[in-house]
Amino acid sequence: MADLDSGKTEPLPTDGLCRIGNGKAIPLQRLPVLEAAGFHRAVVAACTSGARLAAMAVLPGRAGERTLLAVLAEDAHAHLALVGTDLPAVGGELAALTAELPQAQAFERELAEQHGICFAGHPWCKPLRRHADLEGPAVGEDPHPFYRVEGAGIHEVAVGPVHAGIIEPGHFRFQCHGETVLHLEIQLGYQHRGAEALMLRSRPERRLAIAECVAGDTSIGHGLAYCAVLEALAGAEVPARADELRAIALELERLANHVGDLGALCNDVGYLPGASWLGRLRGEFLNLSLEICGSRFGHGMLIAGGVRFDLAHELQPGFLHRLGTAEADLEHILDLVFGSPAVTSRFEGTGVIGRELAEAIGMVGPAARASGCARDVRHDHRFGAYRSFPIEPASASSGGVMARAQIRVQECRASLAFVRARVLDLTAGALVAPLPPARPNHLAVAMTEGWRGEIVHVAATGSDGTLRAYKIVDPSFHNWLGLALALRGNQISDFPLCNKSFNLSYAGHDL
Amino acid sequence: MKRLLERLRQGYRTIPFPDASLELPPRFRGRPVVDPLKCRTGCRLCADVCPTGAIKTDPLRLDLGACLFCPACTSACQDGAILSTPEFRLATRTRADLVLDGHQQRLATDLGKKLKRLLGRSLKLRQVSAGGCNGCEADLNVTGIVVFDLGRFGIQFVASPRHADGIVITGPVPTNMQLALRETWAAVPEPKIAIALGACATSGGPFAGGEPCLGIPADIPIDLYVPGCPPHPLTILDGLLRLLGRNR
Numbered sequence: 001m002a003d004l005d006s007g008k009t010e011p012l013p014t015d016g017l018c019r020i021g022n023g024k025a026i027p028l029q030r031l032p033v034l035e036a037a038g039f040h041r042a043v044v045a046a047c048t049s050g051a052r053l054a055a056m057a058v059l060p061g062r063a064g065e066r067t068l069l070a071v072l073a074e075d076a077h078a079h080l081a082l083v084g085t086d087l088p089a090v091g092g093e094l095a096a097l098t099a100e101l102p103q104a105q106a107f108e109r110e111l112a113e114q115h116g117i118c119f120a121g122h123p124w125c126k127p128l129r130r131h132a133d134l135e136g137p138a139v140g141e142d143p144h145p146f147y148r149v150e151g152a153g154i155h156e157v158a159v160g161p162v163h164a165g166i167i168e169p170g171h172f173r174f175q176c177h178g179e180t181v182l183h184l185e186i187q188l189g190y191q192h193r194g195a196e197a198l199m200l201r202s203r204p205e206r207r208l209a210i211a212e213c214v215a216g217d218t219s220i221g222h223g224l225a226y227c228a229v230l231e232a233l234a235g236a237e238v239p240a241r242a243d244e245l246r247a248i249a250l251e252l253e254r255l256a257n258h259v260g261d262l263g264a265l266c267n268d269v270g271y272l273p274g275a276s277w278l279g280r281l282r283g284e285f286l287n288l289s290l291e292i293c294g295s296r297f298g299h300g301m302l303i304a305g306g307v308r309f310d311l312a313h314e315l316q317p318g319f320l321h322r323l324g325t326a327e328a329d330l331e332h333i334l335d336l337v338f339g340s341p342a343v344t345s346r347f348e349g350t351g352v353i354g355r356e357l358a359e360a361i362g363m364v365g366p367a368a369r370a371s372g373c374a375r376d377v378r379h380d381h382r383f384g385a386y387r388s389f390p391i392e393p394a395s396a397s398s399g400g401v402m403a404r405a406q407i408r409v410q411e412c413r414a415s416l417a418f419v420r421a422r423v424l425d426l427t428a429g430a431l432v433a434p435l436p437p438a439r440p441n442h443l444a445v446a447m448t449e450g451w452r453g454e455i456v457h458v459a460a461t462g463s464d465g466t467l468r469a470y471k472i473v474d475p476s477f478h479n480w481l482g483l484a485l486a487l488r489g490n491q492i493s494d495f496p497l498c499n500k501s502f503n504l505s506y507a508g509h510d511l
Numbered sequence: 512m513k514r515l516l517e518r519l520r521q522g523y524r525t526i527p528f529p530d531a532s533l534e535l536p537p538r539f540r541g542r543p544v545v546d547p548l549k550c551r552t553g554c555r556l557c558a559d560v561c562p563t564g565a566i567k568t569d570p571l572r573l574d575l576g577a578c579l580f581c582p583a584c585t586s587a588c589q590d591g592a593i594l595s596t597p598e599f600r601l602a603t604r605t606r607a608d609l610v611l612d613g614h615q616q617r618l619a620t621d622l623g624k625k626l627k628r629l630l631g632r633s634l635k636l637r638q639v640s641a642g643g644c645n646g647c648e649a650d651l652n653v654t655g656i657v658v659f660d661l662g663r664f665g666i667q668f669v670a671s672p673r674h675a676d677g678i679v680i681t682g683p684v685p686t687n688m689q690l691a692l693r694e695t696w697a698a699v700p701e702p703k704i705a706i707a708l709g710a711c712a713t714s715g716g717p718f719a720g721g722e723p724c725l726g727i728p729a730d731i732p733i734d735l736y737v738p739g740c741p742p743h744p745l746t747i748l749d750g751l752l753r754l755l756g757r758n759r
Contacts (some may be wrong), residue, residue, distance in 0.1 A: 190641075192687055
């Protein structure tokens, strides 16, 4: 256990990056820290040869200064490549990666507003979450107006932050010509609760609760990433049974949300039988989670080192019976939904994002897979039970609402099969392993595949072993730009449908 | 034809709430039973593991407004002074009624004769998510599905505050939502009610003390508190019906 990181990391002399596996930790001094131009070159070079920016974070530096960290996911090699560059204690100026790597755009906007770094050459370095009209512009800061299209017949539509349904707040600004959307800018930040700062200030008991509420529909996804990053820092090994129960909980969360999304898509094209039936069926999967851990959203299931609840042998027949009934109901409904021209004619060709664009802006999760990017953490950077029982990424290529719906259908089927197989064959053993204290001056990265896609938690400890830096990346952080671009050339009346087909998290983005 | 057959196969799914006595699965964590007599003086095991500081000891008190209904305190207590029950009826009219001290909890009473006459058979609500993580929002949405069917009680969520008789607030109300919440509240015509749903809206929940989390402005008077993280759809339904005096 003590040598978790030795032997697994191979700093390659060719590009100077340090490579670790998902859910592993390294001593901070092993992080290669390059000068700014070298950092820039290394990140761009890695990304042009197949890596993706999974996270960027500011770490407390060795001499009281700060280090900017880039986590690059090399999906084909199951590696996370790490590289850093030093920043001055205040401010700092770097050449924007966004100019060459559009996938860096949100990361750099975030770093600029949180850490005062100036990114020269960033095309739209507007704050992501800070609201100048409420908090006053920072010194020397432009008021950052919305992007505007001007000309004859152009009009602007503003929606939000408070929306018509029971959903989270965000502001959408459409530039339209007639019904056609030329450009959509999405301004978020209304939900900013200071989650990352609270993680650093809170006791461990509270941190898990915060992680579970980063995005309340992804409690297991974020909770698991938090537990995994803590286990990596401590060098703890989770018992196999706990890993399997965690994966069961994660797949139940995926099932509930995917089924709910399919129902919501039906609702947005006016196919109400599908909406009603799938809406009810979503509850069946939430209630299966309730049966195991007492919460429809999986709260309380996880604990650093393992799980709190078992799916004991005597509970399994009832659980599998309910799972089977729900599966049969789901197949019947899907047959009707996808056999209905009223549904398919609205799904097809709406909100298309091509593969090249999806890759360029760094999309993740089902939305990326719908555009032909076969990336899935459960397959590429296997963790927990997926190391023994990986899940093949779902695939589609047309990149529109239809593809995003079909990906969800495929993933529901895969999750159902996975949950059944794991419940039938649960490894015997302990539910939780003791968690040693976190190792001082270590850096850990944990990724999980939530139902929306890749979740990344990055943590670093100080010399006393306490958390010094905590970074959370929700899949929505990558994908909101995808939604904005999917609307281009579509009718504004298709926005609800496109929006539901992504179903991104506001709270997970705003943190 | 296939659709009709499927409709028959799917059957009638609405639960007979509030007439039948419903029970949630044994592991469901509803209202904890707090027994100060069993609590050992000086023992702070439960309070120390509580993520939100919802528990005070000597004497033992548990604030359902801050409680996340996690299993930490019940598994820490060695003396059975805090036990979890699947009781889902939890909503109260006042913040103080959310504090359990071993006496019977005073659940929500109705709005009074005048408001009941106005709203009792038709209550339109506007929801404002103010830092809500989409947990409360999700289970609030669920009250509208066929199983719970909020509509049969004359309660409906509407798109505009102008059409609403009140608002339901979720989330710890961060800085960036203060203005939007105030304006939504101001846009609801009088007489109006406000409901705080979930631990975040009531106390800040896990985000209490977070720098941007300011909470519901004091000038929005709360008529109903629905505890939970998030509250179960039945807890929400029970609370709304209590407010309208319609749950018996």
